[in-house]
Amino acid sequence: MKMNFRWYGEGNDEISLDKVKQIPGVEGIVWSLHDMAAGELWPEEKVKQAINYIQQHGFNADVVESVNIHEDIKLGLGSRDQYIEKYKETLRLLGKYGVKVVCYNFMPVFDWTRSDLYKDLPDGSNALFFEKSKISKIDPIELIEDMAKNTDVTMPGWEPERLSHLRETFKKYEGFTAEDLWSNLKHFLQEIIPVAEESGIKMAIHPDDPAFPIFGLPRIITNKENIGRFLKLVDNPHNGLTICTGSLGSIANDLVDIIDSFHDRIHFMHIRNVKRFDNGDFIESSHRTCDGSVDITGVVRVLHKHNYEGYVRPDHGRHIWGEEQWSRPGYGLYDRALGIMYIHGTWDSLEQLKGEKA
Numbered sequence: 145m146k147m148n149f150r151w152y153g154e155g156n157d158e159i160s161l162d163k164v165k166q167i168p169g170v171e172g173i174v175w176s177l178h179d180m181a182a183g184e185l186w187p188e189e190k191v192k193q194a195i196n197y198i199q200q201h202g203f204n205a206d207v208v209e210s211v212n213i214h215e216d217i218k219l220g221l222g223s224r225d226q227y228i229e230k231y232k233e234t235l236r237l238l239g240k241y242g243v244k245v246v247c248y249n250f251m252p253v254f255d256w257t258r259s260d261l262y263k264d265l266p267d268g269s270n271a272l273f274f275e276k277s278k279i280s281k282i283d284p285i286e287l288i289e290d291m292a293k294n295t296d297v298t299m300p301g302w303e304p305e306r307l308s309h310l311r312e313t314f315k316k317y318e319g320f321t322a323e324d325l326w327s328n329l330k331h332f333l334q335e336i337i338p339v340a341e342e343s344g345i346k347m348a349i350h351p352d353d354p355a356f357p358i359f360g361l362p363r364i365i366t367n368k369e370n371i372g373r374f375l376k377l378v379d380n381p382h383n384g385l386t387i388c389t390g391s392l393g394s395i396a397n398d399l400v401d402i403i404d405s406f407h408d409r410i411h412f413m414h415i416r417n418v419k420r421f422d423n424g425d426f427i428e429s430s431h432r433t434c435d436g437s438v439d440i441t442g443v444v445r446v447l448h449k450h451n452y453e454g455y456v457r458p459d460h461g462r463h464i465w466g467e468e469q470w471s472r473p474g475y476g477l478y479d480r481a482l483g484i485m486y487i488h489g490t491w492d493s494l495e496q497l498k499g500e501k502a
């Protein structure tokens with residue numbers, strides 16, 4: 145297991161890499177060029193600069209999250225080919241500079257969705273919250289505009305540029321089905337996986353968050369059956385997975401079983417806990433198993449059982465010790481650092497037990 149930390153780039157993240165350096169056992173920084181719109185070719189100079197900066201701080205820059213996918217590719221429009229070509233060029237470039245894993249998602253219109261960014265928890269901290277009845281009633285455009293007002297930082301997948309075309313984009317998805325999305329995903333993979341392979345890059349799709357359709361838009365990377373179907377679209381180790389325990393944990397998925405079944409295709413793990421409620425709401429909780437609905441201990445245990453050598457990062461944390469004043473929603477410093485220590489602690493205990501048995 146290679147521990148990583150997601151970071152938004154120089155001048156774009158309140159957390160400095162010097163601070164990340166003080167979290168024990170972090171080897172790499174998960175990065176991206178956050179000012180690139182989906183479909184744009186990444187400039188070589190910027191890639192070089194980002195990687196150099198990370199490496200100068202003593203980290204590897206092996207994992208990119210994300211290279212976003214242009215909406216026309218998901219929609220399967222005639223214009224998709226030009227964007228697929230740019231995607232391939234970007235992969236070749238990242239491969240040239242030693243990037244090993246590229247995370248992406250295939251969710252129509254926008255990325256992760258919540259109803260509240262700072263919902264109070266009983267312990268005085270706050271966290272991202274999903275209120276199912278609220279989401280099912282609200283006009284998605286209103287929700288997004290409301291959320292965008294709440295924060296002065298740009299959230300990945302919720303870029304203002306992209307959101308300004310939201311109404312048009314929603315219109316394009318009228319009558320669009322899950323099978324349409326499957327077929328467009330297959331086309332994309334058939335095109336890019338050979339290039340990823342040549343470039344030494346493992347593609348790692350991120351599951352849909354939450355793992356069920358919202359606003360009438362299909363979502364397909366949601367459960368064990370669909371992940372199995374996804375892996376067969378292009379049966380090649382370079383077509384792999386990011387297993388995000390929080391996204392898949394938004395419904396009653398058995399994460400331990402999913403990891404056990406697909407471990408050889410998992411290139412990247414997002415480890416976080418969520419607490420699900422009977423009415424379908426969920427809130428992000430501390431990483432500790434007993435604080436949420438996901439068996440984080442079991443997740444680390446099954447990774448350890450398979451001698452998982454891929455990349456791991458703690459995912460969203462709560463905002464604690466007042467850090468919501470300055471941190472990005474879900475991407476503060478403290479709770480993610482605590483999460484890392486919980487994961488390390490579990491892993492180290494398992495290693496020691498293994499040593500004793502041997």
Ligand SMILES: [Mn+2]
Nearest residue numbers: 388391414459
């Ligand atoms: Mn995730």
